[in-house]
Amino acid sequence: MTELKQERAIRTRTRIIRAAAEEFDAHGFAGANVASIVERAGMTLGAMYFHFKSKEALAREVMNSQTEVIEPLLHSEGLQRLVDITLVWSYALRDDPLLRAGVRLAVEQGSFGLKDDSSFRRWERAMTECLEAAKKRGELLDEVEPALVAQFLVGACTGTQLDSQLSSGRSDLTERVVRMWRYLLPGIARRGAIAAIDLDPGRGRGA
Amino acid sequence: MTELKQERAIRTRTRIIRAAAEEFDAHGFAGANVASIVERAGMTLGAMYFHFKSKEALAREVMNSQTEVIEPLLHSEGLQRLVDITLVWSYALRDDPLLRAGVRLAVEQGSFGLKDDSSFRRWERAMTECLEAAKKRGELLDEVEPALVAQFLVGACTGTQLDSQLSSGRSDLTERVVRMWRYLLPGIARRGAIAAIDLDPGRGRGA
Known part of the structure; x- marks a missing residue:
């Protein structure tokens, strides 16, 4: 990956984590909706799944951030x-x-x-x-x-x-x-x- | 209520709380099943609802016991x-x-x-x-x-x-x-x- 692409990937990842945090904060794990996280982050479901394979993976990342x-x-x-x-x-x-x-x-x-x-x-x-x-x-x-x-x-x-x-x-x-x-x-x-x-x-x- | 009836009611209540605790301990709130609690307590659903109106009421009682x-x-x-x-x-x-x-x-x-x-x-x-x-x-x-x-x-x-x-x-x-x-x-x-x-x-x- 070029440096520019890497930077963009990090920014995207950060945006997803922040959107996931907002959704988990408001609704907890069971109530959180992956489609809503994607919408909050302003990206596609495919782009999100490229970074995180599941709602559980998102939850782990949020906990560890x-x-x-x-x-x-x-x-x-x-x-x-x-x-x-x-x-x-x-x-x-x-x-x-x-x-x-x-x-x-x-x-x-x-x-x-x-x-x-x-x-x-x-x-x-x-x-x-x-x-x-x-x-x-x-x-x-x-x-x-x-x-x-x-x-x-x-x-x-x-x-x-x-x-x-x-x-x-x-x-x-x-x-x-x-x-x-x-x-x-x-x-x-x-x-x-x-x-x-x-x-x-x-x-x-x-x- | 006669003293005997009162005693029996307290014993029944205690049995339900203990059965509910076992179920909540094993499965958490969402996973707990009221029918399983009734079965664990060895009584009817009606008898249980006489003492506790909902799964939430049972959960509150268990927390407070x-x-x-x-x-x-x-x-x-x-x-x-x-x-x-x-x-x-x-x-x-x-x-x-x-x-x-x-x-x-x-x-x-x-x-x-x-x-x-x-x-x-x-x-x-x-x-x-x-x-x-x-x-x-x-x-x-x-x-x-x-x-x-x-x-x-x-x-x-x-x-x-x-x-x-x-x-x-x-x-x-x-x-x-x-x-x-x-x-x-x-x-x-x-x-x-x-x-x-x-x-x-x-x-x-x-x-």
Whole structure:
């Protein structure tokens, strides 16, 4: 493929994923319609099937694209970057269809017969990286294992957003995340590092 | 109703809920069949509809029955009772259909158009009671608000079991719960109270 063709293929793929996310966000997996996704993306069914063989393949791609939404909005390092991932995520979940559909599909996947933890593992890897950097910077308590804290955070954030969505349409999600950190930091980080962490909910805007 | 009739009605109701739980646990909401529930319960469709008007009513009842499974297995007070709720729950989730179906339906409810946080609020109330007792016993840090910690725990446990189910069929759930407490206790409890807490996974058997 020429560079131009490759670029065009990537743009098309991105457009399909975004259209699929909008459809899954609005209707869930069972209610989502492939014809509607094609229409939203403004292309033909054939073009779509060239990139994705099935609705399930689209769902997997949407689930696994969540972390990419957050990455460009982060400007900090170590423990603060980890905190910022959760704040930016909690804020973006209000209106980013890729995040909303991704977490919806990941949570509801049992209802359509999927058992795929890869989107959880992606979040875990992104968080483990921050925690390993935090460890090198001397921010964490000695006994803390980055990968295990990251694993806990992925589960805690997933369940927190589900409960927040059911009880308040996610309007209290950012404050829940801030409280999570108040409870959690003393068990994983050094006192001096905790004092330096900024838990201002405004950081969620990623500005 | 005479006392005998009342007792019989309660037994019948319990039998239906248990049969519904087995069916929802195995097949989820969409896949569950009311005729199969009736057959599992060994009664007529009419008798079942006398107690529950729809599959959705059954699903709501199953979701809201989760806490009742745990209650009789608890023998401790205050903070230890709170810890024991989570350990017993993580252990019982391996094979208790009521718990398994309850959490499955609560997590997947978006896929069948439900938006009902009442089962989350039941867990939250049970946990808040323990935390209020813990506060009176001087086990918690001064600034800790029982209801908000309980709210966090409900979300954290829900997401933790989902991830554990997808990645290990819940075989690592109890050890994940023990780690959760190691991370969390320093942020909510006094040092002396933490030292007295028993995090032995064997407590999950509720013996």
